[in-house]
Amino acid sequence: MRHIFEHTWLDQRIDRSQSLFAHAAHINYRSFGAISLASMTLGSCENSLLFCAKNFLTPWSAVPELNRQGSISLLHIPKFYDPELRATLEHFHFVNCFAVSRSHTPGGPIAHRVRFTRSCGISKTTLERFFGCPVYFGEGIAQIDFTRQWLNQATPALDAELAPVAGQHARRILAQGPPKTLSLFQLFKANLATIHSADDMAQMLGVSRRTLTRTLARQGASYSILSREVRLTEACRMLRNGETTALIAEHLGFSDERSFRRAFRSWSGDSPAEYRRGQRHFLQPLVQ
Structure with a gap:
């Protein structure tokens, strides 16, 4: 493609x-x-x-x-x-x-x-x-x-x-019914609660960690890049929907809110609160 x-x-x-x-x-x-x-x-x-x-x-x-x-x-x-x-x-x-x-x-x-x-x-x-x-x-x-x-x-x-x-x-x-084939990105997103490492993901796929690493490398990615992109996308979606940082941290597999806030800033350059403030103008009632 x-x-x-x-x-x-x-x-x-x-x-x-x-x-x-x-x-x-x-x-x-x-x-x-x-x-x-x-x-x-x-x-x-x-x-x-x-x-x-x-x-x-x-x-x-x-x-x-x-x-x-x-x-x-x-x-x-x-x-x-x-x-x-x-x-x-x-x-x-x-x-x-x-x-x-x-x-x-x-x-x-x-x-x-x-x-x-x-x-x-x-x-x-x-x-x-x-x-x-x-x-x-x-x-x-x-x-x-x-x-x-x-x-x-x-x-x-x-x-x-x-x-x-x-x-x-x-x-x-x-x-x-809808297509049932999942990409690695989709698989990760669907299993955020259970995938915490490259070993977890390899085990879910039934392959060795080395095979997973090679597969991701062919896509120009790595486990850490995939983990960041999936969690950032999901965090942005939940923040815009008004979910609490405590709930988002739990959903994304972080041990506490502080860890999530620190990770989100490193991913996006903004804190969760700053990101949410930046979305306010999109949340105002629209003139029909």
């Missing part, structure tokens, strides 16, 4: 915005595949979004989360460690998400704001023009904060040719 993006995106000779938006211009709910088409049978944009987030097999996890405005935020959580590729895929994911959304609900506001962990060389002005809402860089977690107005919209009726095909896809996908 990195090889593909190095030639289509990371090459400095390529205009990234032109490449990305030209690709998105050809995307709609029909061309995006069986899952996207199946989601059109579920009645509302909210149901369609939740269905796609659960069933698409991608290099990231699309995690829907109820926010304090009574709406839904879609979080982009990586399944691997690769900071540059992570930011690239955030842009790719969100632009495509908007392109599909606009293809069946044109004209209305889709989101209140879009956040990225870092810039990919496309100006904020260009992105805001495309998304139709404020864009932020330097966030701990990339996410889209959808408007309740868009989520409540009904998905349009499919024509007589597409409706039975979409229905067949929906029944098949719902019967088989």
Whole structure:
């Protein structure tokens, strides 16, 4: 995947915005595949979004989360460690998400704001023009904060040719359930309470520690990097949701709050309290 993006995106000779938006211009709910088409049978944009987030097999996890405005935020959580590729895929994911959304609900506001962990060389002005809402860089977690107005919209009726095909896809996908293969990132996140060392993780996978080290090295990571990234992402998510530092420390496997606060500062450069204060403007009630 990195090889593909190095030639289509990371090459400095390529205009990234032109490449990305030209690709998105050809995307709609029909061309995006069986899952996207199946989601059109579920009645509302909210149901369609939740269905796609659960069933698409991608290099990231699309995690829907109820926010304090009574709406839904879609979080982009990586399944691997690769900071540059992570930011690239955030842009790719969100632009495509908007392109599909606009293809069946044109004209209305889709989101209140879009956040990225870092810039990919496309100006904020260009992105805001495309998304139709404020864009932020330097966030701990990339996410889209959808408007309740868009989520409540009904998905349009499919024509007589597409409706039975979409229905067949929906029944098949719902019967088989979501993909069950977990990346090392996902495995770690799902087992934070029991993985406290590289030996713990190797034992869970049924491999030697040496094999685990080699596997992570091929991904440009190590156990310590993976542990930091998983715990930082989860800590940021919980802090924004108003969880106490005591609960977060326990969830992440720290012996006490002081240890968690010290680790969080070393990871992010801010204390948990400073990070939470920096999120306050995102938690204010939104004008509908």
